[in-house]
Amino acid sequence: MIMTKKSLLFLCTLCTIISCTDRGNATDRRIRSNSGEPEQVLNDDTLLKNKGKSKPIVNVYIENSASMDGYVQGTADFKTTVYSYLQYIKIQNVCDSLNLFYLNSRIFPQGTVTDDNLEVLKYFVERLDPNSFRLKGTVPGENSRGTSDIDDLLRSIIKTTNENIISILVTDGIFSPGSGRDANEYIAAQKVGLMGTFSTLMNKIKNAAVILYKMESQFEGTYYDKTDTRIPYKGLRPYYIWVVGSTENLTELLNKVPKNKFNTEPEEIFMISEVTNQTRYIVDDNYGVHKKNKGNKYVVEGLTKDKSGKVRFAIKVDLSGVLVDDSYLLNHDNYFYNLNNYSLEIQKLDNNPKYTHKLKFTSKDGKPHPGTMSIKLKMEEPKWAESSNDNYGGKPQEGKTYGLKYQIDGLYEAFTKDMKDEQKYYNEIIIKIQ
């Protein structure tokens, strides 16, 4: 068909009209700021920029729902601790850039901290107050600060977490479904929701890990109970810092910013990571008296008394792939082992490039007991989950958060759901004693 001049003109005009219509990226969300600042476009690039660099990106989300106002009103505790933690993350070179956000039912960018503009962080923390939460962290006409669903918050941050991103969420951990609703009806569903959310994380990242810090701060403002009743309160309240990412990135973060770098040390810590099946270990020939065997590293042969009259042996093990607190690894109660004629003591190895800990076994009766020794590092929920849980959801209880246990249950279930054994464990070491 021969195009007529009119048809061609029509086609050109149509193409021109289409090209002038900018629908933008489907994931763009245009946020209008009440302070008169230019519109900010929140798209995947903002959250995922610099992907591919060797240092991870760190995205920090401060929950700015109404229940958080009391932490940033008239008190410096919370702000000082958050500032010192984030400052250390930057100056210890954990990342090249630190992206800051407010988070409720939406995500609101608050700036990026780089080596050239560290003052952005100072400015951000200084202006953490209820006004800033309202002005910079809401959309006009929406009551996005009125509800607080931990599952939703974590799901939002996990969407943009990958092997190259560490996501940090600072939250009071209080579940609030909204005015007039009783949170009791929804609290059990939180656990299921969180299990799904963390399972998504594990599908996204190989060797996913989570750190949960329980912090404490002065609080002065309105406390919201489980039915959203407002209770004026002044005193100490817990808040939580969730850190989500790969085991490798979180281990690096812990090494560079340990708990003593917080302005106020965490009250409690829980860490969990995916099970590793590749734990490296070896019988320590330098410990105890037994036949030395160059070829077989997993056998203790000819075990006998040493000069001190003790029958003992040790296994050097690399536990660097397991994200748990040091004190957890050094506690012998956190290990299952089947030959109970031996007692266990754990020593940290400081200068060994290949192994992180030494498991030292000593015969309780001074005699060697042959057999196959299976040693497993337990994977357990923290005991403080129960003691920090507020079961009632009424007036604020000191050191407790309503529904916290369900959150930790959901996290734990996600990481252990594929384990068939009654005993949940990170890894297993097998040694033959002959």
Next chain:
Amino acid sequence: MFNTIYGWFSSLYGVDLDDYLIGFTRMVNAEGDPVWEANHYVMFGFIALGIALFIAITYYYIINSAHFNKIWSWLTMLLITGLVNLFIGAGVLISRLNSGEIDRCLDEIAQDGTEIYLNSVTIADCWMFGLANLFVSVAFFIIISLIIKWGSSNCKRSPF
């Protein structure tokens, strides 16, 4: 093979010297792996075997005398084999003990100078290894004798 043979006698000279002889050290390399050195049992085993073979060949094929083919003749050669290996075994190890070579391999000292492990090898242990070496070389001599005696014109019935 030599590890197994000498292993039967290791209780004579103790665990520390046994560790040294199999090549074990308490040193670790830069990667944190244990450092193993040469297996000295292999060296002593081949020397014992070689000496037993040499003395047996000398008896059965070089001396090969009708006046020197009785049971006491054979026992003399057996004794010579054993004593030579006794002195070689003990002598080499005493020399290494005195030079600090055994301490270098078996002692473990921390960076701050704390003694983590000190070996307990003594000169007496070295003589006991010499004795073990005597037994091993004697065993070799007996086995070699039974194999090669048949070609000897004057000694094929020695020791029996």
